[in-house]
Amino acid sequence: MSKHQADQPRENVLDLAVVVPEHVIFRSFAEETVALNLQTGTFHGLNPTAGRMVELAARAHFVREAVPALAAEYGVSEERIASDLEGLLRSLIDRGLVDIDA
């Protein structure tokens, strides 16, 4: 668990900024994004939607700013995207693939 995870365990991640830590590499394939955690040597597979969510969330100042673009891109409600995005980022934070940017 990263320092940030320990400090801020369950704050709504949508109101925070997230970053891809230096020990994690994302690479896009046609139908999958692969994340490599260099600390553990483990590869993780993300479907293309999850890969795109991480890409936009990591670019935003606050994760919530990525929601409208994702909702428009996938043609679903912002509420649904916000819920899915929060769940995804929480699970990636737990796996050390994404950090909360303090």
Place this chain on the structure above:
Amino acid sequence: MPEPTRGTAFGLRIEADFDIPGLPSGEGDLPLAELLLADEAQLARAWGAAEGRATRIREERFGRDEVDRFIDADPEIGYRLFARYFGSCLISRDGARLLCVPPPVASWRWQRLLVGRCLPLAAMLRGYEVLHAGAVEIDGGVVAVVGPSGSGKSSLIVHLVLQGASFFTDDVLVLQEREEQLVAHPGFGVINVRTGEDERLAGPDRDALGPHLGQTGRSKHHYGLTPVQGERPLRALYLLSPGREGSATIARVSAPDPRRLLASAFIHDVRPPEQLARLLHVCARLAASVPIFDVALGGDEGAAALARRLREHVDDGVRA
């Protein structure tokens, strides 16, 4: 002092103080791998500080209590490989120096460890990516065949060569990214043919494969076959997979499964983090820039017939 043996293989400029049957001649602006013959005492001295500190990253036992093969890794000294009947080898951590301790057998026999494991690992440490693949050169580009052990890669390569393609490598394909393109480096001048396939070859075909170096147990024959010289662009990748009865089917893979590409990499367990990153990067480059095809093998089609169809497929559909 005798002249060192010199040649190139796996993207390395090799200099050795012993004879290496099958080492392709040639020079080039390539990273050096210096190979030295040693005895157990010299290897133990060179390994020195790593004794008791190194990590055993792979160990294999073939139905006995004794260890038949192992790889130990030490962050300062490098890698120590052992294989029963094939000897030991110490590879420096940068892949530039290999100390070889052979058992008292013919050189082509113990050098199967050198060619099949040690030099590919050295190539990886020198900055290349290494796949488990055979390959031929057709019209200036490399056509690679990837598949699990025993799937028929080498048999396919043998028949592609007999039907006019140029031999590029058997079992170990070294890749390098250059200006957003993947180029391949030719392998070693030995091809391994399963005994069943060898028995099916006609005499002239067997002669065309080059000198018969020997046979390992009852399973494989080894022929000296000179590969082309110099790097070539990777033109296509064919992934062999188990199929059903009938003939093999060949289909374009529009969205390659990253796991399948990652799994085709050579020696997963010796990779430090930066090399895992490079592997992932090269696999992504492969998926994005090289035509990839799935070959679902048919139980009724021999390697010669499949090689003919694969050659036609390359000629018809894959441009260099």
